[in-house]
Amino acid sequence: MPEGHSVHRIALQFRRDFVGHRVAASSPQGRFAAGAAELDGRRIVASTAVGKHLLLEFEGERTLHVHLGLYGAWDFAGDVTSAPTFTVADGRIGDDVRRSGLTDQLAGYRDGALSQATPEQLAAAQDAKGERNLRVGGRTTLRMSESDRELEAPEGDFPPPPVGQVRVRLLTETAVADLRGPTACEVFDPQQVERLVAKLGPDPMHDASRKAENRFVERVLRSATPIGLQLMDQSVVAGIGNIYRAELLFRARLDPHAPGRTIPEAALRRLWKDWAHLLAIGVETGQMLTRADLKTEEDYRRALAHRDARHYVYKRTGQRSLRGPGTVVMEDMGGRSLYWAPGWQTRPER
Template sequence: MPEGHSVHRIALQFRRDFVGHRVAVSSPQGRFAAGAEELDGRTILASTAVGKHLLLEFEGDRTLHVHLGLYGSWDFAGEVTAAPTFTVEDGRVGDAVRRGGALDALGGYRDGALSQATPEQLAAAQDAAGERNLRVGGPRRRTLRMSESERTSEADATEDGFPPPPVGQVRVRLVTATAVADLRGPTACEVFDPQQVEKLLAKLGPDPMHDASRTAENRFVERVRKSSTPIGLQLMDQSVVAGIGNIYRAELLFRARLNPHAPGRSIPEPALRRLWKDWAHLLAIGVETGQMLTRADLKTEDDYRRALAHRDARHYVYKRTGQKSLRGTGTVVMEDMGGRNLYWAPGWQTRPEA
């Protein structure tokens, strides 16, 4: 299932290429026919991600709400801007992890600037961070798959071949004069009015990319500390904190040296505040690089090259069962927690600082 960074990147894609445009909306599959008819011909005003939920705001107080679930994905085609990806050849992955790259230039998650940034602000931020402007020469004609794993390829389509015919079970299709977005396999795809959007947001815990305020941090800390539920379960509860999935859960707890079975109310408040800030940090890296790079000990370009190519070089504990812990002593174990595989290192995750 896509974790929070993936959905924020999808929201960025829509902000670059669809916000401000009037769109033709259809449901080639037919399962969203009524919703498509309601949205057809309206202009997209905003694109927002909160946790694993995408909200596309249309004129007329209508919002398309999408949750990709386990199998959902968006395909973009036409003149679409490539998502901000980084390669080790020019050192940009390392720079992004060490400096925050464009996120630092925007103020990053600290004031939620990225979630509200215009394409012009993003371009300026990338320039300020010393990176190549992703929009040089304008959007390229290409195809782009955005789910948990992103794939980009140059398309051979001509102007006469646009938009390309839908392929497979497309739940909803959004088409502008130059770009098309196809949604397949979502868990949720529905039209909301403002009250329904408010109701959804009220159920979700804070997301530091959406709201990095002290109030949001306090909500997280207070919610965790009022419950005896193990922290390993609370981090997967989207009403406690939005966007964390199985990989980020394992890695955050390892980085914090927290036993996943520790009751929430037993964890010192300073440790929880550091956990929140570390989630904001890793989420920002994920949004900017398109990778869940969670190891803090990557130093050289060879380290980054291997991490991009191999998952076990990218993470401390996730899917490293039986291997020696990369910090401390002992080995990584896997067990069931809340119906999901939990990876952790008992020899290391024992002593969070007060």
């Protein structure tokens, strides 16, 4: 399932290519016909992500709410722009990395500078580095879900015909976005949006205020529920999924089974700041880079290309812990696979 950084990247994509444009909305699949008719012909005025929820605001106080769930994805085609993602399925980065300024960005990863950036600042930084124009005569070019990847498809006139079960299509004069397989796709009024956001825990990319941090800390400290379960509860903190949970707890040296109310407040505040830091990295790079011991360009090249080189514990069952004694174990927690290193995650810093 896409975690918070992926949905923020999708929101950024809509801000670049759709906000400010009037769209033709349709439901080729037919399951969203009434909702599409309500949005058709309206201008998109804002694009926001809160946790795993995408909110596309249209003029006339209508908002398209999308939750991708396990199988959802957005496909973008036409005259769309894409900032460098550094998603390297084939393991080759080469000169593209040096031209993009990745080395400078990842220096920010090490010193925490990226965690202070807003989504707008990240977008501006990407603009300054130079985006790629992906106008390709109607060929689908970019799929965005858990990660981003460019697609191969037959060329043809614009817009390309819908392929597969497209729940909703948003079309401008030059760009098109097709949504497939979401868990939720619905039109909200302002009151429904307000109720949704009120139910969610804080998201540091949406609200980086001290008030949001306090809300997270106070919620955790009120409960005896293990911290490993609380981090997956979207009403406690929004956007964290299985990978970020495992990696955040390892980085904080927190036992996933520790009751929330037993964790020192200072440790929880560091955990919140670390989540903001890793989330910003994910939005910037398109990858869940969670290891802080990457020093050389070759380290980063390998981490961007191979999952086992960018995580401390996730999917590393039975392997030596990268910090402290012992090995990584996997167990069930709340119906999800929990990865952690008992030899390391038992003595949180005070």
